[in-house]
Amino acid sequence: RLLRAYAELHPSVRMLGVLVKLWAKGEGVSGAQSGHLSPYALTLMAIYFMQVDPEIRLPCLDVSLFHGGPCSPAGLSRRHGWCCDLGGVQLLSRFFKFFSTQFKWGSEVVSVRHGRRLLASDSEFTQLKGKGVSRLHIQDPFLVGRNLHCVLKTASEGKLICRLWDAGQRLRAGELPIGLRLAQVAEGQVYDPESSNLISMAWKLLDEVLG
16 A cells, blocks of 8 residues: 555656566566565665655655555545656666665665665664664565565675666666566566556657667
8 A cells, every 4th residue: 555655646656666676577686586675675665766866855655644444545645746757767767876876785774664864773773673784774664673685685685786787877878778678578477467558658768768
């Protein structure tokens, strides 16, 4: 429900989430069963980036509103009135740049619950497991002690960092990241069964890279 509410704030939120998951699958850096981050964790990374980017500033939704039934709190997106003027390629490029050059890997915590840049040593994360280890930290927004790096193998984390950097470099050079090229070939095997229209939109947006 929380992720759905974020997606309802503006189409760009879900668009970036779909693109990141497609890219990660194509790069082979997604899948908890294989020692990589889950699609859920990758989506949290996308939302967190949009929260803390100074040109985007996605609102931080109150997690306490999302305990219980299947529906998002009524009128939430209308109350916030937030929008994003950046295109898909700009969003994706900024996402890769943030996590490859700006994010404090090993100490900063991806936390959509707080929606601001904080370190694992800060008082907000007293319950977070594994916070003393120099690893990628992703806090579950509901189970505040759960660190979603628990499934991430060390080698997989190293690969993720390298692939994030490579994707950012390729986009800045006007190329499509390798993961999205491979995902484009296998677009019928995506994580989100409802995202087919978004995928088509994503390819149109990514045509901007080459156009």
